Amino acid sequence: xxxxxxxxxxxxxxxxxxxxxxxxxxxxxxxxxxxxxxxxxxxxxxxxxxxxxxxxxxxxxxxxxxxxxxxxxxxxxxxxxxxxxxxxxxxxxxxxxxxxxxxxxxxxxxxxxxxxxxxxxxxxxxxxxxxxxxxxxxxxxxxxxxxxxxxxxxxxxxxxxxxxxxxxxxxxxxxxxxxxxxxxxxxxxxxxxxxxxxxxxxxxxxxxxxxxxxxxxxxxxxxxxxxxxxxxxxxxxxxxxxxxxxxxxxxxxxxxxxxxxxxxxxxxxxxxxxxxxxxxxxxxxxxxxxxxxxxxxxxxxxxxxxxxxxxxxxxxxxxxxxxxxxxxxxxxxxxxxxxxxxxxxxxxxxxxxxxxxxxxxxxxxxxxxxxxxxxxxxxxxxxxxxxxxxxxxxxxxxxxxxxxxxxxxxxxxxxxxxxxxxxx
Amino acid sequence: xxxxxxxxxxxxxxxxxxxxxxxxxxxxxxxxxxxxxxxxxxxxxxxxxxxxxxxxxxxxxxxxxxxxxxxxxxxxxxxxxxxxxxxxxxxxxxxxxxxxxxxxxxxxxxxxxxxxxxxxxxxxxxxxxxxxxxxxxxxxxxxxxxxxxxxxxxxxxxxxxxxxxxxxxxxxxxxxxxxxxxxxxxxxxxxxxxxxxxxxxxxxxxxxxxxxxxxxxxxxxxxxxxxxxxxxxxxxxxxxxxxxxxxxxxxxxxxxxxxxxxxxxxxxxxxxxxxxxxxxxxxxxxxxxxxxxxxxxxxxxxxxxxxxxxxxxxxxxxxxxxxxxxxxxxxxxxxxxxxxxxxxxxxxxxxxxxxxxxxxxxxxxxxxxxxxxxxxxxxxxxxxxxxxxxxxxxxxxxxxxxxxxxxxxxxxxxxxxxxxxxxxxxxxx
Numbered sequence: 001x002x003x004x005x006x007x008x009x010x011x012x013x014x015x016x017x018x019x020x021x022x023x024x025x026x027x028x029x030x031x032x033x034x035x036x037x038x039x040x041x042x043x044x045x046x047x048x049x050x051x052x053x054x055x056x057x058x059x060x061x062x063x064x065x066x067x068x069x070x071x072x073x074x075x076x077x078x079x080x081x082x083x084x085x086x087x088x089x090x091x092x093x094x095x096x097x098x099x100x101x102x103x104x105x106x107x108x109x110x111x112x113x114x115x116x117x118x119x120x121x122x123x124x125x126x127x128x129x130x131x132x133x134x135x136x137x138x139x140x141x142x143x144x145x146x147x148x149x150x151x152x153x154x155x156x157x158x159x160x161x162x163x164x165x166x167x168x169x170x171x172x173x174x175x176x177x178x179x180x181x182x183x184x185x186x187x188x189x190x191x192x193x194x195x196x197x198x199x200x201x202x203x204x205x206x207x208x209x210x211x212x213x214x215x216x217x218x219x220x221x222x223x224x225x226x227x228x229x230x231x232x233x234x235x236x237x238x239x240x241x242x243x244x245x246x247x248x249x250x251x252x253x254x255x256x257x258x259x260x261x262x263x264x265x266x267x268x269x270x271x272x273x274x275x276x277x278x279x280x281x282x283x284x285x286x287x288x289x290x291x292x293x294x295x296x297x298x299x300x301x302x303x304x305x306x307x308x309x310x311x312x313x314x315x316x317x318x319x320x321x322x323x324x325x326x327x328x329x330x331x332x333x334x335x336x337x338x339x340x341x342x343x344x345x346x347x348x349x350x351x352x353x354x355x356x357x358x359x360x361x362x363x364x365x366x367x368x369x370x371x372x373x374x375x376x377x378x379x380x381x382x383x384x385x386x387x388x389x390x391x392x393x394x395x396x397x398x399x400x401x402x403x404x405x406x407x408x409x410x411x412x413x414x415x416x417x418x419x420x421x422x423x424x
Numbered sequence: 425x426x427x428x429x430x431x432x433x434x435x436x437x438x439x440x441x442x443x444x445x446x447x448x449x450x451x452x453x454x455x456x457x458x459x460x461x462x463x464x465x466x467x468x469x470x471x472x473x474x475x476x477x478x479x480x481x482x483x484x485x486x487x488x489x490x491x492x493x494x495x496x497x498x499x500x501x502x503x504x505x506x507x508x509x510x511x512x513x514x515x516x517x518x519x520x521x522x523x524x525x526x527x528x529x530x531x532x533x534x535x536x537x538x539x540x541x542x543x544x545x546x547x548x549x550x551x552x553x554x555x556x557x558x559x560x561x562x563x564x565x566x567x568x569x570x571x572x573x574x575x576x577x578x579x580x581x582x583x584x585x586x587x588x589x590x591x592x593x594x595x596x597x598x599x600x601x602x603x604x605x606x607x608x609x610x611x612x613x614x615x616x617x618x619x620x621x622x623x624x625x626x627x628x629x630x631x632x633x634x635x636x637x638x639x640x641x642x643x644x645x646x647x648x649x650x651x652x653x654x655x656x657x658x659x660x661x662x663x664x665x666x667x668x669x670x671x672x673x674x675x676x677x678x679x680x681x682x683x684x685x686x687x688x689x690x691x692x693x694x695x696x697x698x699x700x701x702x703x704x705x706x707x708x709x710x711x712x713x714x715x716x717x718x719x720x721x722x723x724x725x726x727x728x729x730x731x732x733x734x735x736x737x738x739x740x741x742x743x744x745x746x747x748x749x750x751x752x753x754x755x756x757x758x759x760x761x762x763x764x765x766x767x768x769x770x771x772x773x774x775x776x777x778x779x780x781x782x783x784x785x786x787x788x789x790x791x792x793x794x795x796x797x798x799x800x801x802x803x804x805x806x807x808x809x810x811x812x813x814x815x816x817x818x819x820x821x822x823x824x825x826x827x828x829x830x831x832x833x834x835x836x837x838x839x840x841x842x843x844x845x846x847x848x849x850x851x852x853x
């Protein structure tokens with residue numbers, strides 16, 4: 001064991017009890033350097049490049065005579081990888097070949113931000129639960145419940161634009177929050193582990209959704225596929241860039257981004273400036289100490305899951321009311337795997353609201369670029385999932401990254417994410 | 425890493441907690457039972473008509489049973505009353521352990537039968553087909569749950585069973601199609617699961633990554649890898665890389681001629697028999713052998729195990745690798761066990777259900793078997809009930825096992841307790 005944790009160094013006398021569970025996670029994460037993150041991205045892209053090379057038939061062909069003419073294989077590999085990653089960059093950030101006007105120039109970045117919006121809200125939700133010592137895998141279920149409530153309000157209310165959209169988003173928040181609070185309640189009252197409860201509630205929500213969109217009151221009778229009625233136009237979130245001339249109407253960026261920005265500020269304020277946030281962090285750091293200090297651990301857990309679920313509910317609302325699906329309606333796959341991607345965003349963003357912003361933009365760029373890459377060079381967008389998972393895996397294990405790059409361990413080489421098990 | 429002392433509030437419930445569980449559980453069972461009396465026994469659907477249960481598969485060749493035909497109303501009424509009485513028993517009598525489980529079993533069985541009698545009133549239902557669907561659906565769940573049990577008993581939480589399923593399924597279909605050998609496919613699929621398990625163990629133990637997080641991230645990785653491989657290789661030439669293949673059914677002489685269970689249990693392919701053997705093997709090994717004692721010691725109190733000379737880390741690595749082989753077999757079943765070609769994300773959450781089966785089955789192989797059968801049954805049931813046109817949507821039936829799991833972990837059907845060092849990496853000093 002070369003990577004022994006170096007825990008024994010200089011613990012000032014009289015300091016608090018050894019931090020357990022997620023506290024350690026956060027300490028370590030916050031001390032962790034940007035360097036490790038950057039290297040993790042590089043490593044993940046490197047593995048992605050290998051996958052692109054291996055999956056390309058022409059390149060594989062040149063490798064069959066690698067020893068006769070290694071140049072062929074290398075140049076073919078380089079071409080495949082640079083084409084793919086070039087397309088990814090053009091789809092996510094900047095396309096130098098595009099015609100010169102504002103709308104097309106910012107189109108890639110608009111896509112990136114559109115993709116980043118749900119990731120940011122979801123990352124905040126999971127991150128907030130993390131800080132409170134809870135692992136919310138139930139994003140999918142809370143998102144679905146939020147989406148359901150937002151849709152029901154969205155096609156019922158026929159108000160003026162702002163009112164209808166606001167009501168629908170509020171309904172989404174309520175749906176997600178209640179579904180999340182249920183988990184916190186079970187945890188606080190019975191000790192039921194939130195991981196298992198949330199996984200199960202995900203399936204319950206999916207079954208419920210599948211049933212709901214076949215009922216007469218909700219079903220879209222004009223279509224054959226399982227689809228709910230569309231929300232009224234007033235309830236759709238307005239597009240932010242449609243005023244731009246020459247193609248601004250096709251930019252998908254919508255008001256969800258503003259909600260997400262407000263949510264970032266709210267989470268930052270909650271965690272760093274409010275009494276409730278202090279309690280949440282205290283409970284996350286050390287529940288026993290928090291209880292001794294007179295805080296109600298159960299109440300904090302319920303509140304944490306309530307807020308976390310509420311944020312996930314907004315994701316559900318934006319999935320329906322935003323530009324993610326053309327019909328602005330519920331489908332069985334309305335969650336689009338966001339519940340799980342949000343976990344990786346929160347981990348990469350080190351469970352801090354500001355870090356989550358950067359993580360969400362990075363992952364949003366990968367997704368927007370991944371679609372462009374699939375369209376132009378035929379590389380499956382699944383590679384983006386692999387790259388995202390690898391980034392998080394490497395970030396979670398700094399000693400591995402440091403070892404691979406022969407870096408000296410800056411500070412302890414302790415766990416990035418310490419374990420707590422089912423009983424904790 | 426110091427083993428931090430866990431705060432007491434989340435550990436075993438106190439006497440009051442058990443009391444409360446009995447109270448709530450008993451009342452819930454009575455309410456549900458009485459609802460059954462009203463809806464199934466006295467409802468209009470069952471009044472004055474007969475229910476017919478068919479007890480043979482359509483292609484059964486051995487001994488057959490006659491169809492059961494009986495008046496629906498009275499039978500459903502009796503069964504639902506029995507279920508309500510189970511609730512009263514739980515409420516009134518201090519039951520523990522085995523007896524509690526027995527009461528729960530009778531409750532579930534009678535209630536489900538009452539439901540079936542009601543659902544099939546005026547029609548007929550093939551119970552043998554439901555049983556077969558149950559067994560087929562339970563195979564991957566029980567294999568995944570066995571893997572989970574082996575890992576967690578040695579102190580490593582494995583949330584990545586879903587990922588192992590996907591890797592096993594993908595590798596098995598690919599290898600079997602490419603080489604033309606199902607056995608090679610099975611070996612490759614198992615190995616893929618094993619390597620995944622080892623990877624998880626290394627990250628958990630050497631890099632001390634939080635294990636639930638790790639399992640989720642590794643599952644994402646496996647989803648992405650198999651999805652990418654499917655889209656960029658397998659899908660482009662499915663005859664070479666992704667055929668629907670399957671092991672042939674092996675009929676076990678005599679046993680397969682038994683009525684009802686014969687063709688369901690003893691006319692299946694090799695993976696089903698392997699699964700049955702593995703349940704028995706792991707159960708005996710875990711509780712009756714030196715390996716099992718060491719595994720459990722490492723999972724409960726690694727420091728003590730280390731003191732008496734057990735290599736904690738090697739035990740965990742070996743267990744996670746062996747467990748991964750079994751989880752991989754679960755993935756193998758999904759493709760070349762069921763004669764299905766690989767598809768993106770085809771495990772569809774079954775790995776997470778297997779994880780629930782680990783906990784529902786209280787970290788024991790036989791418990792996991794019952795849990796897997798319960799989950800499998802719910803799946804088989806909703807398929808079988810669909811054509812009967814009941815007013816209950818099948819989606820609600822599919823929800824039931826998940827709700828049952830929530831009740832289980834909330835302590836309403838008795839408390840569950842994980843191995844003490846589950847999820848904690850071990851470091852000396």
